[in-house]
Every structure is written in structure tokens, then in C-alpha cells.
Amino acid sequence: MGKNQKIPYLSEVVFYFAKVFILLFVLNFLFSKTFFYNQPLILIFSIFASFSFNIFYLAMIVFGYIISFLVTVIVFGNFGLLVVYLFGILSNTVFMIIFFKYKYKFKEEQ
Amino acid sequence: MSNNVLVKILLYSLGVLSLFVLLYAWRNHIYCLNNQCISFFSFGVNVFYKNLSLFYLIVFWAGIDLIYIFYRVFLLYIHKRKFSMYQHPLVSVLIPAYNEGICIDKTLSSCLNQTYPNLELIVINDGSTDDTLQVINAFKEQNASYLQIRKINIKVIDQVNQGKAKALNSGKAEASGDFLITIDADSYLNAHAIEKIMVYFDKEDVGAVAGNVVALYQDSVLGYLQKIEYDLGVYFIRGSQSTLGNVIVTPGALSAYRKNALKKFEEGTLTEDFDSSIRILENGYKIIMAADAICYTQVPLGISDLIKQRIRWQQGSLEVFSKHSFHRKNFLVSIEWTLLFMFGFYSLFSKFIAFFAVPFFLFAGNYSALLFFVFSFFIYSVLSYGILFSIVAHYSNDEKSLLAIPLFVVYFNTIVLYSVLVAQILTFKGKDQSWGKIKRYHI
Numbered sequence: 001m002g003k004n005q006k007i008p009y010l011s012e013v014v015f016y017f018a019k020v021f022i023l024l025f026v027l028n029f030l031f032s033k034t035f036f037y038n039q040p041l042i043l044i045f046s047i048f049a050s051f052s053f054n055i056f057y058l059a060m061i062v063f064g065y066i067i068s069f070l071v072t073v074i075v076f077g078n079f080g081l082l083v084v085y086l087f088g089i090l091s092n093t094v095f096m097i098i099f100f101k102y103k104y105k106f107k108e109e110q
Numbered sequence: 111m112s113n114n115v116l117v118k119i120l121l122y123s124l125g126v127l128s129l130f131v132l133l134y135a136w137r138n139h140i141y142c143l144n145n146q147c148i149s150f151f152s153f154g155v156n157v158f159y160k161n162l163s164l165f166y167l168i169v170f171w172a173g174i175d176l177i178y179i180f181y182r183v184f185l186l187y188i189h190k191r192k193f194s195m196y197q198h199p200l201v202s203v204l205i206p207a208y209n210e211g212i213c214i215d216k217t218l219s220s221c222l223n224q225t226y227p228n229l230e231l232i233v234i235n236d237g238s239t240d241d242t243l244q245v246i247n248a249f250k251e252q253n254a255s256y257l258q259i260r261k262i263n264i265k266v267i268d269q270v271n272q273g274k275a276k277a278l279n280s281g282k283a284e285a286s287g288d289f290l291i292t293i294d295a296d297s298y299l300n301a302h303a304i305e306k307i308m309v310y311f312d313k314e315d316v317g318a319v320a321g322n323v324v325a326l327y328q329d330s331v332l333g334y335l336q337k338i339e340y341d342l343g344v345y346f347i348r349g350s351q352s353t354l355g356n357v358i359v360t361p362g363a364l365s366a367y368r369k370n371a372l373k374k375f376e377e378g379t380l381t382e383d384f385d386s387s388i389r390i391l392e393n394g395y396k397i398i399m400a401a402d403a404i405c406y407t408q409v410p411l412g413i414s415d416l417i418k419q420r421i422r423w424q425q426g427s428l429e430v431f432s433k434h435s436f437h438r439k440n441f442l443v444s445i446e447w448t449l450l451f452m453f454g455f456y457s458l459f460s461k462f463i464a465f466f467a468v469p470f471f472l473f474a475g476n477y478s479a480l481l482f483f484v485f486s487f488f489i490y491s492v493l494s495y496g497i498l499f500s501i502v503a504h505y506s507n508d509e510k511s512l513l514a515i516p517l518f519v520v521y522f523n524t525i526v527l528y529s530v531l532v533a534q535i536l537t538f539k540g541k542d543q544s545w546g547k548i549k550r551y552h553i
Contacts, residue, residue, distance in 0.1 A: 009421075012532065013528070097431055100429070
């Protein structure tokens with residue numbers, strides 16, 4: 001890296017990673033006590049949840065977690081481990097798009 | 111040995127190598143299942159490693175990437191359309207500018223040197239705080255006689271700062287031609303660019319044509335990596351999309367539009383070019399690419415400038431995805447839309463999340479698995495980009511680019527991934543960016 005080159009928004013990214021790991025610890029502890037315990041899913045969902053603490057988005061993430069868990073465990077059994085990975089990320093990105101759709105709609109109305 | 115043979119040999123050897131990597135990954139997968147790693151950390155690394163094993167990840171990426179590559183190569187192979195247009199309708203060239211005093215005179219000169227006979231130039235100064243307006247007026251005065259001889263009219267619009275899309279709309283309102291060409295104020299057209307790009311409007315259903323944007327890399331490594339990436343976008347992605355008339359993004363640096371196809375340039379998002387082109391496709395028009403209409407554009411040569419630019423692109427794409435995802439599109443456009451979503455956004459995310467697995471290996475003390483993971487990820491990326499770059503080198507005649515693949519994977523991809531992450535964080539926080547303030551160079 002050359003002289004006078006700064007990486008923009010570095011502090012925000014560090015803060016983001018801190019949030020991911022705190023959420024990972026908390027969610028891992030909480031979900032380990034329930035029927036819905038699935039570690040890769042917790043990792044994926046804590047990464048997404050760290051983006052925003054907006055109630056609407058968090059509700060969608062919890063909804064996504066439960067759906068992903070039920071689909072993989074009930075429908076695919078133990079063989080659907082890759083599906084956990086795929087479906088978890090896909091459902092979350094779709095929820096993210098829906099979240100933005102509403103967010104920008106509100107903005108246009110204002 | 112001819113270039114074609116070289117490219118073919120490279121492609122075959124990459125294919126064989128990728129098979130070996132898959133076999134090696136499979137062997138390692140079996141090995142790890144038999145020798146259960148002992149975890150002293152409460153997360154249960156073993157469960158995680160078994161669930162999210164490297165083999166599955168590589169199969170997942172390879173499966174999706176290979177299908178994608180075959181789809182694109184098939185489209186490139188069947189491309190046969192021929193174009194002809196012998197009239198020269200009036201073309202309005204829109205040049206929006208914000209603090210581009212250092213380079214706009216060269217851009218205007220490149221427009222005056224065009225071989226296309228029927229032109230008008232509309233320069234929109236969007237509240238620049240530097241000497242952009244003075245440079246434009248001085249250029250107009252200096253070239254007054256030449257403009258008179260060529261019968262080219264330059265209109266200058268001076269407005270308060272409103273953003274690029276609004277600047278383009280003010281230009282469109284003043285335009286008298288049936289065709290609009292938008293170029294960036296830091297881009298320079300090849301002398302035949304407009305003549306070549308207009309040939310592609312041979313049928314009424316062609317709503318827009320995307321030009322070939324070449325990055326001016328000025329002997330910088332970062333610039334050269336961007337040049338390769340631009341070539342990939344032009345020859346591999348847009349080239350194949352053009353076969354069916356579904357080019358999803360018309361670049362802001364050089365694009366031509368049929369005036370009727372576009373009511374206005376879409377406002378409210380950071381990437382107005384992507385937003386407007388998807389609107390044209392939704393309106394039922396086709397968008398194709400003119401690989402022979404060349405435009406040279408400046409690219410950021412510093413890391414911080416590059417990150418800022420990529421953040422703006424990612425934020426803009428996310429906005430456009432959320433804006434247009436639920437709009438009605440025809441089937442073939444929907445395929446391209448999904449592919450763009452998968453490879454521009456979702457696939458980046460899945461690879462990014464895979465890297466989160468690294469701390470798990472560290473906690474487990476399983477360093478050999480960690481090293482293997484990072485090494486395999488690197489090899490996989492080199493192989494997949496090797497295939498893409500070989501295809502692009504066949505069209506762009508730049509075999510030198512194949513040598514830059516490892517650097518592209520380690521250096522450039524890391525910057526892009528970082529920008530993706532920052533763009534998501536900023537978008538969730540509701541922080542919007544306006545015109546990108548990227549350092550310009552006098553060429």
C-alpha cells in the first residue's frame with residue numbers, strides 16, 4: 001500500500017465484527033438450550049443480524065432461522081447440511097431485499 | 111504457436127487441475143471425518159467442521175460457477191447477429207460534470223474528433239466548486255470556428271448540485287436528437303465510437319446500446335487489475351448477454367439510448383445507469399453491446415479511491431435490486447437478473463461467510479485444516495478465474511492478463527469483498543453517498 005493511503009470506514013468494519021462475535025456468543029448460548037440449535041445457522045444469522053438492530057429486520061431474521069431449521073431438519077433430515085448453508089444465506093438475502101423495498105418505499109412517500 | 115492454441119491448452123490444463131483439487135478435497139473430507147478433531151472450545155468445532163466442510167463448499171462453488179460459465183460460453187458461441195444502419199440521425203451527447211475541470215477539455219476534444227456527422231453536445235455542470243464551467247466556456251470559445259464548420263452545437267447547462275441522474279434529465283430535456291449518448295466527463299471516446307455504436311440501432315426494438323469501456327491503467331498495478339475486470343465485464347458478461355439483447359447494465363462511461371425507450375433517467379439510486387437500463391428492459395426493449403465502440407475511462411489508482419467507488423456501486427446495486435426485484439420482467443431478462451443477483455451479491459456473501467469459518471479452526475487448534483482451507487480457497491479461486499480470463503483473453507488478445515490471476519485473487523478480490531461489506535453496513539445505517547469524489551488525473 002502506498003503512502004497517504006487510508007482504508008475508508010475501517011472503524012465501522014471493526015465495530016461490525018465485534019457485533020458479530022458478541023451476537024454469536026449470545027445466540028449460541030441461548031439456542032443451545034432449545035430444540036432449535038444449529039451452529040452453522042447461528043453463525044450465518046448473526047452475520048446478517050449485525051447489520052441492523054431494526055426490529056422489522058430482526059423479526060425477519062428470526063423467522064428465517066426457524067424456517068431454515070424446520071426445512072432442513074424436518075424435510076431433509078440429517079442429509080440436508082449443505083441446504084442449511086444455502087437456504088440460510090438465500091433466505092436472508094431475500095429478506096434483506098424485502099427490507100430495503102419497504103425502507104425505500106417509505107422514503108419515497110415522505 | 112498461435113494464441114488460440116495457447117488459450118485452448120490453458121483451458122484444458124485448468125480443467126484437469128480443477129479435477130485434481132476436487133479429488134484432493136474429497137480425500138481430505140474423508141480424512142477429517144475419520145479422525146475427529148478434538149475441541150477444547152465450547153462452540154463445538156467438530157460439529158461445525160462436519161456441517162460446513164470444505165468439500166461441500168468447493169462443490170457448491172464449482173457447481174454454480176461451472177453452470178454459469180457454460181451458459182455464458184454457449185451464448186457467446188451462438189452469437190450471429192449482423193447489423194446495418196446507413197442513416198445518420200441527430201445524436202445528442204450528454205456530458206454531466208462535477209468538479210472535472212482537470213480532464214473535461216480532453217473529453218470535449220474527443221467528442222469533436224468523432225467521425226459521426228450529425229452531433230450536438232450538451233454539457234451539464236452540476237454545481238461544480240472548481241473551474242469546470244470556465245474550462246467548458248474557454249473550450250467553446252477556442253474551438254468556435256471548428257464547431258461552425260462541423261455544425262456542432264455545444265449547449266452548456268449550469269445548475270445547482272443535484273446528482274448525476276438529475277443532471278442527465280436536465281440534459282435530456284434540452285436534447286433535440288432522437289438518440290442520446292451519455293459519457294462521463296473523465297472518459298475519452300475513440301474517434302469512431304459514436305459511428306460504431308449507432309450502427310446497432312438497426313431495429314426499432316433496440317432501446318439502448320452499451321459501449322466498450324477500457325480502463326486507462328497508466329502503468330499502475332491496481333489500474334491493470336481493473337482493466338482486466340472491465341474486459342471480463344465487456345467480453346464475457348455483456349458479450350453473452352448481448353446475444354439475447356439482455357444487457358443488464360449499460361455503463362455510465364459510454365451508452366447510447368433511444369429517446370422514446372426511456373422516459374427519464376431513474377433518480378433516487380446511486381447507480382442511475384443500472385437503474386435506467388433495467389427500466390428499459392422492463393419496458394420491453396432490447397439492450398445490446400457494441401464491442402467496437404471504444405471509450406477510455408480513468409479508473410481510481412489509489413486503494414481508498416477504489417474502495418469508495420466500489421462501495422458506491424454496491425450500495426447502488428443493492429438499491430436497484432430492492433427497487434426492481436418485484437417488477438414484471440420477461441423470462442430471459444429474469445434469468446439474467448437472477449444471475450446478476452447470484453454472482454454480484456449472493457455468491458460474494460457466501461464466500462465471505464465461508465471465511466468466518468477460519469476462527470473456528472483457530473480455536474480448535476487444527477492449524478493444518480486451516481492452512482488447507484485457505485490454500486484450497488486460493489487454488490479454487492485461481493482456477494475459476496483462470497477459466498474466465500482464458501475466455502476473455504481469446505477476445506481481447508491480452509494473454510498477459512493470465513499472469514495477473516493470483517494477484518487479482520489475493521489483492522483485488524479482497525478490496526472488492528471489503529467494499530461489499532462496508533456498502534451493506536452503510537446502506538443499513540441509511541448513509542447515502544452522492545457524487546463519488548475520486549482523484550482525477552491529467553492525461
